[in-house]
Amino acid sequence: MSPTAFPPPQARLLLDSAALIANWQDFARAVGAADCGAAIKADGYGLGAREAMARLAAAGCRTFYVAHWQEVPALLPLPAGVTLSVLHGVTADELPAALALPALPVLVTAAQVALWRQTGRPCEVMVDSGMNRLGLAPSETADVLAGMNVAVLHSHLACADNPAHPLNERQRACFAEVAARVPAGAYALANSAGIALGAAFHLDLVRPGIGLFGGGLMPNGRVSRPVARIQARIIQLRDVPAGGTVGYAAAFAATRPSRIATVALGYADGYARGLSGVGFAEVAGVRCPAAGRISMDLSAFDVTDAPALAEGDWIDIPFDPETMATLAGRTSYELLVALGQRFDRVWA
Structure with a gap:
């Protein structure tokens, strides 16, 4: 019996395109002139990255993020007019694939910057403004990136889901200081929860993820629509x-x-x-x-x-x-x- 002859699974996910799009539109309205992208890593938070990308692109989203290079091929060919970036950067063994695929790395270490510099291509870069996870140290960023074509300079908030946490403002201020010294095409800080922290966190680009797919709170304080x-x-x-x-x-x-x-x-x-x-x-x-x-x-x-x-x-x-x-x-x-x-x- 051929695989196509098997009956469908005994469990199914019924997925609501309208809810997905409405969630993205709520984020887009909340950030005004800033570009509202979409993190579709982990196969679109479990719901299907390719299908989510197609629907969000049709609704006007132009900027997408995944975590790993292995996630890129399943999304090809990309919808017309969209960009795709890989949040974990690029290692030496990933470089051949990265050069062949239509995606940019978000470089997260000085070694990755040095590796990518040899390609002469644009990149995106993550700055560690206080999460102590991935990213360049603020003190080294300007020197490490000298002469690089940085399409987007990013950082990531550790405590955005707690608006009262003092680390939010410390990270915003730290990133603002770095951004003032590092030329880039755009600057990005806020994830889903970070968008609700207000215009000072929106900058040029936001990266909602979980909020698109039914988790967490929307910028107006209500729970995201289940998808x-x-x-x-x-x-x-x-x-x-x-x-x-x-x-x-x-x-x-x-x-x-x-x-x-x-x-x-x-x-x-x-x-x-x-x-x-x-x-x-x-x-x-x-x-x-x-x-x-x-x-x-x-x-x-x-x-x-x-x-x-x-x-x-x-x-x-x-x-x-x-x-x-x-x-x-x-x-x-x-x-x-x-x-x-x-x-x-x-x-x-």
Whole structure:
């Protein structure tokens, strides 16, 4: 049997193009004349980078970022008029690929700058303004970049999701001092949360990421619109008597005669084990709680109060990243990027 003859997966992500575009448009409006780009690393935060890029480019986004060179080929050919940059720079073994691909490195060390200088090509550069992660030291930046064609000079905020944190202003001031000494085509500091810190942080370019895909807060303080919804197919329905248990460790015990739907979805798909007992499905508006532990490939839901279901039916499993993160004790970033490859990703 050829691969194309296999049936589709038993779980799918229903992806909302309108929500994705509306999230980007909210960021773009908030930053006024600044260019509003999009970070689509980690396969578009788990939702599909190629599809997200196509939709955002059609909406007017022209500047995109991924983390690694390995992410670039899947995005080719790039939509007309857009640029793509690689946030982790370029190493010697990546240089041949970098020279062949239509993307710019965001150089993050003095050694990377020296390597790229030999190409004579433009670049982007990251300055470490206080996060102590990636980037040139502020004191060395001007000397290291002397004579380089820097398309964009970047820095990255460590505490943008806490507007009151004093490091935000220290980083802004540090980066402003470096920018005054380093010529560049544009200057960029703010990620999704940083945009909400105000115009002083917007500069020429912003790089929203998680906020595009349903996580975190938008510039107006409301939660980002969820982009993904899960559907999973019921493999088996069973009646469990009062006192009967479901799943590993008998973690769920029925308090009444219960109807249990077991679906093709588990933590191998990114439906976090921490949602055991607190996650839920929805059937015709009826909330159906998770029954017992989420296992690797399966989850069970108590559908006793739902309208009649049959084996093979699809049920909806909401995936608001912030709500799910609170329930699972994790972050919306983790939950989104963990969404696995066994889903059929369906954009509408």
